[in-house]
Amino acid sequence: MTQSTPEPSSASATYLPKEEAGVSFPPERTALLVIDPVNDFLSEGGAGWELTKKTVEMNDVIAHLKCVIEAARARGIQVLFGPMAYTEEDYANEQLQRRSGINRLMFERKMFLAGSWGADFHPDLQPRDGDTVLLPHKSCDVFTTDLPEHLQRMGITHLVIAGMTANLCCESTGRHAMEAGFDVTFLSDAIGAASVPEYEAAIRLNFPLIANAVVTVDEFLAAIADSPPARADVQAGDTVRGSDHGEIGTVEKVVAATEQTEGYLIVPRGIIFHTDTYIPLDAVAKRSGTDVFINIPKLVVGTMPWSEPPSQNERQAKRGPRAKEVRKLYGSHSPSAHEGVSHR
Known part of the structure; x- marks a missing residue:
């Protein structure tokens, strides 16, 4: 030891x-x-x-x-x-x-x-x-x-x-x-x-x-099995699971990023009335065999704004403004200044 x-x-x-x-x-x-x-x-x-x-x-x-x-x-x-x-x-x-x-x-x-x-x-x-x-x-x-x-x-x-x-x-x-x-x-x-x-x-x-x-x-x-490396990419037929291990659905199609949309998975959900869920590719965190894990739990997938393909414009909006464009960090206030620490 x-x-x-x-x-x-x-x-x-x-x-x-x-x-x-x-x-x-x-x-x-x-x-x-x-x-x-x-x-x-x-x-x-x-x-x-x-x-x-x-x-x-x-x-x-x-x-x-x-x-x-x-x-x-x-x-x-x-x-x-x-x-x-x-x-x-x-x-x-x-x-x-x-x-x-x-x-x-x-x-x-x-x-x-x-x-x-x-x-x-x-x-x-x-x-x-x-x-x-x-x-x-x-x-x-x-x-x-x-x-x-x-x-x-x-x-x-x-x-x-x-x-x-x-x-x-x-x-x-x-x-x-x-x-x-x-x-x-x-x-x-x-x-x-x-x-x-x-x-x-x-x-x-x-x-x-x-x-x-x-x-x-x-x-x-x-x-971690000592075997040939598994494929890293997500493919149709893979099972999508949340970070809580809950099964979300099966990948129907993998769509690559374009100038208009970011890459995403199409995952049909629902037993009787199928609704497509469009999961951004960068939400995929891990894979094990044919299981791919996204980094949020199944419990909250239904609350995510994934009812349409994710656009590049929407992705930029989610990122928020550039730091240099922000006058006050909290809208009406900025962090209190401390000696030796600067806040924009």
């Missing part, structure tokens, strides 16, 4: 070049982040086991985590472990137990105490040589640790998140990663939570709006 020293950098990740947009998970730029795979969450007798037991067993989280970790290693994908650990100083000096409800809960239950069995990795999910173990996060966001520096050092653009718990550490970290410019994927059946409602809310509602895809471990494994 390596704990390499990260090289400081202020640069954030960037999305794949346009010509590579069909590649779902380039191994050299993909990292698997396993959050809190420790005994307090995953083992009988752990301080949080009675809370997490139902979803962990429902999703077979331990087996799925073990499977995806081993597959990632075999494929040359970086594996990072993001655990928690608390010391007396955290509570005496930093007063973490007063920060939030979740910090109070962990404090009262004596969870993740540094050096304890509860803070140790589950026996089936131990880091190995070549993996990276991060500094402990003291809140719900693993991005507050040395994670960004390691991702930058490794040249990562795609972050795949699994572990515990769905609506707290996984969601907070994924949200921060998305804001930093990373392509984010959640593995739905390798994640648990303190209750089924918390898990469902994260998986069904929040993750699809944060990530480019929410997929199962099997689907991720199929996407």
Whole structure:
């Protein structure tokens, strides 16, 4: 197991070049982040086991985590472990137990105490040589640790998140990663939570709006299989899915961009009365086999203005005005000036 020293950098990740947009998970730029795979969450007798037991067993989280970790290693994908650990100083000096409800809960239950069995990795999910173990996060966001520096050092653009718990550490970290410019994927059946409602809310509602895809471990494994590269372009007959994995429809036709319209997919929808949906090609975020994922959930597709082919003029209107043409950023006001910071 390596704990390499990260090289400081202020640069954030960037999305794949346009010509590579069909590649779902380039191994050299993909990292698997396993959050809190420790005994307090995953083992009988752990301080949080009675809370997490139902979803962990429902999703077979331990087996799925073990499977995806081993597959990632075999494929040359970086594996990072993001655990928690608390010391007396955290509570005496930093007063973490007063920060939030979740910090109070962990404090009262004596969870993740540094050096304890509860803070140790589950026996089936131990880091190995070549993996990276991060500094402990003291809140719900693993991005507050040395994670960004390691991702930058490794040249990562795609972050795949699994572990515990769905609506707290996984969601907070994924949200921060998305804001930093990373392509984010959640593995739905390798994640648990303190209750089924918390898990469902994260998986069904929040993750699809944060990530480019929410997929199962099997689907991720199929996407990274060591086989000849799959075609990157979308073709008629492909199944279109939302970022929530919901099936939207089948591609009837792929229309290339012209001077008048941007490129788009024609996807008929409706069981009795078919209505064509015109999905911009640049909404396609990933593919796995013949499934293509767009970067919004099925839940909101019906609210999108996609009842007509997308015109280049409309696309420009969606982008808004040029910065130099804006007198006041918020219409009637501009941001307050701060010393050393300029605002147009």
